[in-house]
Amino acid sequence: MENNLIVEINNSRAFVKKLQLLLDQQDLHCLDISSIKSLVNSLTTSIENTMTRTQFAIFQGEQIKQEESPSSVNDTPRVQRSKKRIRRSKEKFTRHVKVTVNLAKGLAGSLEDGYHWRKYGQKDILGTKHPKGYFRCTYSQSRQCLATKHVQMSDGDRTVFDITYFGEHSCFPGESKNKETVPPDHDVITENASVLSLPDMSELFYQDYLALENEFSFATNYYLS
């Protein structure tokens, strides 16, 4: 976590430096506006990420203070399990994302965020047409990565997903099993996000969406809740 934060701050610093160089070197009349815009975009994204990560660091600090009662050898398996399943309030750190899907092109490669998600549940939610999928980071055990996400297909538009992220990855996208791709952090993708048009999606089933969703999660119009 601290590493992520430092990386993000370093990114911001690097962008500012580049911007400074650009402004220093060039004559005011022939400024490369597109480069400047791109750098400003990157800088904005980087600052947002820093804020997100800082917010989560504070949240984690609060969590550590709240100690769980250690399980006793006298506890029945059921009680031990119950203690293990103390539900922590997740609402303090969530990120809500709406995703519009483009299935016309090869999705897996272009849209994946570099993290590996493992589905651990699915539930019908009252008042919604489609079930909600529950995912956690594949490395939740091996690297104590706390990131989870809930995926709900929009009732109105089946090409739109509501994705709610909980917690922050403590693993890195670079640790992806697929060494050939080094996809960007999904936080950064907002920079390039675009809502893509779709062909007729009516024949596609929800399971297909969920399968695809497992391959990627990218943000368009994300906001902190």
Added chain:
DNA sequence: CTCATTTGACCTCG
């Protein structure tokens, strides 16, 4: 054989 998904049961919270 290993790892991911499915799904019913279990658990917590409001």
Added chain:
DNA sequence: CGAGGTCAAATGAG
């Protein structure tokens, strides 16, 4: 007590 979230055994895919 019901709804939503998670667990974990069974099952499937590669």
